[in-house]
Amino acid sequence: MFDDRTRDACVVVPGIMGSVLEDATGHPLWGVDLAMLTRPSDGEGFLGALHANGQEQAADADTARRDPVTRIRATALLDTPWWLPVFEGLDPYSDVHKTLTGAALAPDAVASFPYDWRLAISYNGALLARAARAHLTRWRERVAARSEWRAAGEQRPRLLFAAHSMGGLVVRAALKQDPELAADTRTVITVGTPFLGSAKAVLALNLLNATTRPRWLLQRVQEMAATLPGVHDLLPGYRCLDRGLDGERLTAADVARFGGDADLAAHSLQEHACHRDRPFVIPGHRAIVGEAQSTVQTLEEQHSAGRAVAAGRYHAFDVGEGGELLRDPATGIPARRNTYGDGTVHTPSAQAGTQAITYVFGHHGTLMRHDEVLRQIRGIALERPPSVHLGGDGTGAGPGLEVPSLGGSFGKPLPLTVTGLTTLAGATLSVRSATTGRAGHPLTLRPSPDRTDGALSARFTADAPDLYRVTLKTRMYPPISQLVLVSPPNA
Incomplete structure (x- = not known):
């Protein structure tokens, strides 16, 4: 078969x-x-x-x-x-x-x-x-x-x-x-x-x-x-x-x-x-x-x-x-x-x-x-019809993750932002090395002081220059991740 x-x-x-x-x-x-x-x-x-x-x-x-x-x-x-x-x-x-x-x-x-x-x-x-x-x-x-x-x-x-x-x-x-x-x-x-x-x-x-x-x-x-x-x-x-x-x-x-x-x-x-x-x-x-x-x-x-x-x-x-x-x-x-x-x-x-x-x-x-x-x-x-999916409908209503698009510099906190969450229950934000898999500490999300859209923010200070994977997990949806490079301080 x-x-x-x-x-x-x-x-x-x-x-x-x-x-x-x-x-x-x-x-x-x-x-x-x-x-x-x-x-x-x-x-x-x-x-x-x-x-x-x-x-x-x-x-x-x-x-x-x-x-x-x-x-x-x-x-x-x-x-x-x-x-x-x-x-x-x-x-x-x-x-x-x-x-x-x-x-x-x-x-x-x-x-x-x-x-x-x-x-x-x-x-x-x-x-x-x-x-x-x-x-x-x-x-x-x-x-x-x-x-x-x-x-x-x-x-x-x-x-x-x-x-x-x-x-x-x-x-x-x-x-x-x-x-x-x-x-x-x-x-x-x-x-x-x-x-x-x-x-x-x-x-x-x-x-x-x-x-x-x-x-x-x-x-x-x-x-x-x-x-x-x-x-x-x-x-x-x-x-x-x-x-x-x-x-x-x-x-x-x-x-x-x-x-x-x-x-x-x-x-x-x-x-x-x-x-x-x-x-x-x-x-x-x-x-x-x-x-x-x-x-x-x-x-x-x-x-x-x-x-x-x-x-x-x-x-x-x-x-x-x-x-x-x-x-x-x-x-x-x-x-x-x-x-x-x-x-x-x-x-x-x-x-x-x-x-x-x-x-x-x-x-x-x-x-x-x-x-x-x-x-x-x-x-x-497998030619199966499109199934019920864990995404949205194109309106932009749902969880989002923002990291600096130009990367960061070692020794300086990296600002991370989460949008679209109606509750913090079951939500976690974590960072780990994308090259070695070395895990960092889970981050604490707090209301972003400079945003009016209900966004949450956290800061991550890298312990070494590296490529890092930032991952947002929620109860309802598959994880969202993004990569960000932290460069040496004098680069």
Whole structure:
């Protein structure tokens, strides 16, 4: 009996930062040793090596099919927790791979697609289309060779994609470029995918204006991000610039003022325009959306020392079906509301393109280890209908966890905030090392003195520079966690 197994070929597609990168000699450049982020002597070199050169910036789908770039190679999915300023923490993908393996006929039905997330989504989409076709062909041959598997169902195996963040955009590009592959795809599960983009991409390009330490890391990340097509492909395509009496979409000139590359921005924003004009329907699309977390949704342009500063705002504009701003009838002021999100992707961006949505309370980078996300992925893989879930309804009402998006400095208390709780009964907040598992002491939550929304706060002082996992547990919902880096004091 194989009714508790899927016959499909499964592909796990990670998000930005989620693939281990090496140079042509096999020297690791990303995702292996956290010292890359804590020691300037190590970090400045590897972040410099990750800058995209002219050939890499120009790489597109045709390049992938004709002459792929090879200066840097993606060799595996991330298998250790990672972190960057603004983008924040990212958990490994081992749990989702294990979940799909447990739902498949055999382990080799599940493949991973590491990719060079620095490069354009269209380029990586073409590589994924080729890799997914090869994986499906091999798996169909394997199933055809086993009589008991052939008897388990008449239909030939198809493809199932489980994609996180940017990975969902890569899958969309692959299926749009290859209609035959789209026809061979049963379902695409996207987890926290920014279909409309993310305002955090602008904040990453604008890091030179941040005042937080370590300055060397913020500067090097900004310099790297400004060269990367992949980061520019995450720019928001919706109305994200709050001009007071108007809400505007970004232009390439705006992005250049904020620290990005005008040419890369122009290409990304043109892609957004194409998707608005001719939306591509992802086959069997199921979206898993993180909600209730404090999320930057729009930006306000300010100026300091002659430079444009992108200030994040925690509201979005209400728009009509045609994309026009909805305004107050009496004043003409644009309607604004907090749509929340997963801390990186605001809710409308992750919802776009489908009505088959599951909501969970969780943070962007840790969603692929979230108990409810893994349960939903297994249920979809086994073709069970969407079940009652322990998430919300997209309104943002529920528990939230806030940690400093630029990290902290050793020796200084780290402020942590919990939102959306109606009672402290059964709620605990704890911190432990994400690298060693070493546990810290449970923290005491108290009403936050500078908040009027009922938020609770606590402070954590690290006993060593490290990457830490902050976890909020409640009686009603699965735990919510977030990663935060505490840097050495003189970094």
